Amino acid sequence: MILYIAEKPSMARAIAAALPKPQQKDTGCIRLANGDVISWCVGHLLEQAEPQDYNPDYKRWQADHLPIIPDKWQLKARQSAQQQLTILQKLIKQADQLIHAGDPDREGQLLVDEVIAWCKVPAAKRHNVKRLLINDLNAAAIRQALKQLQPNKHFVPLSTSALARSRADWLYGLNMTRAYTLRGKLAGYQGVLSVGRVQTPLLGLVVRRDAEIADFKSVNYYQVQAELVNDEGAGLTAVWQPSAACEPYQDSEGRVILRALAAKVQQAIKGQPAEVTALQQQDKKHYAPLPYSLSALQIDAARAHGLSAQQVLDSCQQLYERHKLITYPRSDNRYLPTAHFAEADKVGRAVAANMPSLQAAFDGANLQLKSKAWDDSKVEAHHAIIPTAKILSAERLTATEQKLYGLIARQYFMQFYPACCFTDTKAEFRLAGGCFVAKARQQTEAGWKALLPAKINSGNQGQHPVNDNEPPLQHSLPALVVGQQLRCSDSQLLEKQTQPPAPFTDATLLSAMTGIARYVTDPQIKRVLKDTDGLGTEATRSGIIELLFKRNFLKREGKNIRATIAGKALIAALPPEASLPDMTARWEAALNDICQRQLSYQAFMQPLTDNLHRLIVQAGAANPQGLGAGKPVKWPAKSTKQRQSAKGTAGRPAVKKKAYRRSPAAQKVSKANIATANTQTSV
Numbered sequence: 001m002i003l004y005i006a007e008k009p010s011m012a013r014a015i016a017a018a019l020p021k022p023q024q025k026d027t028g029c030i031r032l033a034n035g036d037v038i039s040w041c042v043g044h045l046l047e048q049a050e051p052q053d054y055n056p057d058y059k060r061w062q063a064d065h066l067p068i069i070p071d072k073w074q075l076k077a078r079q080s081a082q083q084q085l086t087i088l089q090k091l092i093k094q095a096d097q098l099i100h101a102g103d104p105d106r107e108g109q110l111l112v113d114e115v116i117a118w119c120k121v122p123a124a125k126r127h128n129v130k131r132l133l134i135n136d137l138n139a140a141a142i143r144q145a146l147k148q149l150q151p152n153k154h155f156v157p158l159s160t161s162a163l164a165r166s167r168a169d170w171l172y173g174l175n176m177t178r179a180y181t182l183r184g185k186l187a188g189y190q191g192v193l194s195v196g197r198v199q200t201p202l203l204g205l206v207v208r209r210d211a212e213i214a215d216f217k218s219v220n221y222y223q224v225q226a227e228l229v230n231d232e233g234a235g236l237t238a239v240w241q242p243s244a245a246c247e248p249y250q251d252s253e254g255r256v257i258l259r260a261l262a263a264k265v266q267q268a269i270k271g272q273p274a275e276v277t278a279l280q281q282q283d284k285k286h287y288a289p290l291p292y293s294l295s296a297l298q299i300d301a302a303r304a305h306g307l308s309a310q311q312v313l314d315s316c317q318q319l320y321e322r323h324k325l326i327t328y329p330r331s332d333n334r335y336l337p338t339a340h341f342a343e344a345d346k347v348g349r350a351v352a353a354n355m356p357s358l359q360a361a362f363d364g365a366n367l368q369l370k371s372k373a374w375d376d377s378k379v380e381a382h383h384a385i386i387p388t389a390k391i392l393s394a395e396r397l398t399a400t401e402q403k404l405y406g407l408i409a410r411q412y413f414m415q416f417y418p419a420c421c422f423t424d425t426k427a428e429f430r431l432a433g434g435c436f437v438a439k440a441r442q443q444t445e446a447g448w449k450a451l452l453p454a455k456i457n458s459g460n461q462g463q464h465p466v467n468d469n470e471p472p473l474q475h476s477l478p479a480l481v482v483g484q485q486l487r488c489s490d491s492q493l494l495e496k497q498t499q500p501p502a503p504f505t506d507a508t509l510l511s512a513m514t515g516i517a518r519y520v521t522d523p524q525i526k527r528v529l530k531d532t533d534g535l536g537t538e539a540t541r542s543g544i545i546e547l548l549f550k551r552n553f554l555k556r557e558g559k560n561i562r563a564t565i566a567g568k569a570l571i572a573a574l575p576p577e578a579s580l581p582d583m584t585a586r587w588e589a590a591l592n593d594i595c596q597r598q599l600s601y602q603a604f605m606q607p608l609t610d611n612l613h614r615l616i617v618q619a620g621a622a623n624p625q626g627l628g629a630g631k632p633v634k635w636p637a638k639s640t641k642q643r644q645s646a647k648g649t650a651g652r653p654a655v656k657k658k659a660y661r662r663s664p665a666a667q668k669v670s671k672a673n674i675a676t677a678n679t680q681t682s683v
Contacts, residue, residue: 002036003095004132005088005112007102010321011134012040015101018142028087039091041102044111045081046118048170049074063182067175067616069609073167075114085115092119100152101132104382105330105539106595109155110162131155135328135382137320138390161594164604168587171612172197179619180573189627193570194551197584198536199544200571203553204579205512205519206504207563207571216500221255222262226436227490228274228429234478235489238274238429238436239471240265251498259495266493269432276484277435278428285419288448290334290373291384291411294538295514297404302507305403306559309510309542315400316385323397324390325354326408328382332538335378336386336415341370344416346389351409354387355394355402358409361451365416373415386412410451417448425477431488440474503560506545513541516581525585534588535581566627573624575615 006012016023016030016038024031029039051058051068053076058065077085092098098116102108116126129152134145176195184193224240242249242256249258256262292300294313301307307315316329344367352362373384387409394402422443429436443449504512512519513535520526536544548554553567563571571579587608593599 001095002097002099003091004036004038004099004101005092005115006038006040007108007111008042008321009040011101011103011137012038014134014137014139014324015132015142018139018146028084029091037091037095039088040084041088041111041115042081042084044114045078045085045088046075046111046114047078048166049076051174061178061182063179063620066179066619067171067609067612068178069171069612075118085118088115089119092116092121098125098129098152099132099149100129100155101134103330104133104135104328105537106158106162106165106591107539109158110166113152113159114163127153129153133382135331136388137324138388140389157595157597160601161591164594164601165587165591168605168608169197171609175612175616176578176619179616180570180622180624183573183619183622184570184624184627187624187627189566189624191566191627192551193566193624193627194547194553195570195574195578196544197587198540199548200574200579201581201584202509202513202535202544203548203563203567204571205581206509206554206561207568207579209501209504210563210568213500213503218497218499219251219257220259221251221257221496221498222259223256223494223496224262224266224269225492225494226269226274226429226431226488227492228431228436228438228486229489230478230480230484230486232478236427236438236440236474236477237471238427238431238438241435241437243435255498259493262493265432265434266491269434269488269491272432272488274429274431274436274486274488276427276480276482276486277430278426279480279482280424280426282424283421283444284424285421286447286449287419288371288414288417289411290371291336291386291415292408293332293334293384294330295332295510295534295541296334297385297407298542299507299510299514300407301404302505302510304407305400306506307400307403308506308545310546311400312404313542315398315404319397319401319405323392323401325388325392325397325405327384327386327388329385330539331382331385333378333380333382334373334384335375336373336383337379338374338376340383340386341374343389347387348413348416350389350391351387351412353391355406355409358406358413361410361413364450365413366418367416369416369418371415414448414451417451418445420447420449421445427477427480429486437471438474438477439471440477442476503557503562505559505561509545509561510541516585519581520585521580522582525582535584569624569627572626573622575618578615 004012004015006015012030016032019032019036019038020034022033029037031037049070051065053074054068054070058068092115098121100109100112100116102110102112116129121129130149131152131154132145132149134142136142173194173196177193180193180195181191184191226238226240227235228238229235240262242254246256246261249256249261251257290296294316297316298307298309298312301312302309313329316326319326320329344365348362348365348367352359385408387405394405397405420443422441425440425442427438429438502508516535517526535541545554548567549556551566552564553570555562555564577583590599590604594601594604
């Protein structure tokens with residue numbers, strides 16, 4: 001008997017739909033006519049044991065217990081999943097062949113692997129487990145995947161990476177949260193001060209941005225614009241570019257801060273001739289953006305429709321699992337396998353049928369045109385999020401689901417449109433001894449930008465660039481040649497103010513998480529981060545943001561996201577390394593190295609536990625201030641036994657010690673830990 005183990009019931013039903021009938025539904029499984037069975041997990045059926053499962057004394061939060069580091073790691077069945085775990089145990093024992101059908105990411109790999117390990121599957125049987133990788137829940141795609149089963153043992157590094165991440169998060173989050181919550185209680189805060197390797201650096205980003213805004217001192221600066229006309233009366237706007245002689249009167253960004261200087265230039269150029277000294281014209285192309293990863297979709301959905309990251313993830317799960325209108329949504333990849341290219345016509349027709357408003361987009365697509373998105377070498381466990389060939393009227397979708405399906409489908413159609421072509425022109429003028437510059441951008445072919453809403457497809461024309469000394473892009477410039485004489489018909493002195501950085505929004509906070517390298521100071525780490533996924537993963541970012549709101553560390557002010565009093569106080573109390581992205585960046589890089597077989601489990605865990613002891617000592621000296629009252633927490637009563645003695649690490653005899661101190665022996669990752677890691681991932 002072959003047993004397929006899916007990650008969730010919806011995946012199991014999709015697999016069943018791709019296999020021969022008849023079939024029989026049973027408790028916790030689907031039975032096929034040939035005797036094979038499809039069963040499922042419900043996410044993680046097993047979870048990390050609680051501290052009190054290692055030692056009952058750990059139920060009470062005490063400083064002298066910290067750090068808690070298990071000698072031998074334990075998993076336990078989730079209470080709500082006990083029935084399904086029992087069913088799987090029985091089926092796994094009966095099966096001759098196991099097929100792992102978890103989601104195609106490291107968590108999906110681990111959650112089925114840990115069930116197989118929990119059931120103590122014999123080594124020979126575990127060695128022959130096969131891996132089914134599914135990105136698309138449509139029956140045709142699943143049938144194709146069933147023809148491409150791989151040995152599950154090839155994915156041991158992926159599972160080891162997830163296991164290391166799970167244990168490291170448990171160690172760091174649990175110990176740091178207890179340590180700072182206890183310090184916060186001494187300061188009068190009756191709430192939980194949650195600390196995590198991703199959530200806290202994310203909170204730190206917001207706190208530091210808020211501080212930059214609060215401390216910002218606006219400064220006036222000045223810009224001179226010249227209105228130039230040729231002999232035929234055609235005009236353009238040119239902007240003064242201060243020379244090196246003006247540097248004493250400029251700020252660090254090159255903006256003129258002395259009004260008298262700018263006023264003198266403005267008066268001097270009126271009515272004066274302006275000679276064209278340089279002229280550059282360049283034809284350029286912007287190729288279509290790649291199809292969406294989850295983070296890219298969340299960012300665009302926040303900008304276009306004001307949707308939060310969690311709303312996007314939840315609705316995409318519905319589009320994937322319930323409606324089967326899109327491929328796997330928790331993808332961090334923006335490329336497509338070349339085999340999918342042949343499905344373009346079928347997918348396009350389905351999209352047009354589902355959402356008639358996109359019929360014109362499909363009609364205008366050149367299905368013979370292959371964008372750079374089709375690249376097998378850049379597709380890993382999963383590919384970009386695209387529509388499927390499923391036909392289902394959009395009227396059956398919620399308003400949010402319709403918006404997201406429209407975004408995903410439009411981005412997919414862009415892959416079959418030509419580049420957007422435009423011409424950039426830059427003209428330099430000599431006017432009253434000074435240099436003035438005018439720029440224009442003229443779109444010559446809309447290409448894929450024809451699919452954008454009119455309010456977005458403006459080609460940047462008329463927009464001011466980031467550099468305030470640069471001129472705004474104009475629609476076009478009159479015909480010019482070097483040496484040509486124009487006249488300054490008018491001039492303007494513009495008084496402006498420097499602006500503080502903008503508060504984070506859903507879109508910009510997600511963008512900061514994916515582009516976290518911008519916020520890292522260490523050049524080496526910055527280089528590493530450019531090749532990693534950023535802060536958190538595609539699957540966890542939305543949940544992390546929501547957690548910070550639930551913990552009352554973040555709040556919303558309209559579309560802006562700001563830190564609360566408690567959030568600011570927590571960051572102030574923590575050592576910088578806990579609130580900067582550098583540490584979690586190193587973690588993600590190391591976890592990726594484990595996936596690539598370039599780093600061992602032990603080499604990742606040992607430095608982490610060594611560092612944890614130092615952090616706990618620092619926590620003992622922390623003095624959180626300005627937290628406010630917080631939400632009340634009921635603290636367990638202190639037992640007589642706990643008052644008389646402190647306990648050592650999990651499973652060890654009681655050892656008397658001072659708060660925030662541990663014996664040298666407790667500072668090593670035990671061989672039992674590593675053995676457990678090997679057992680749980682050797683599938």
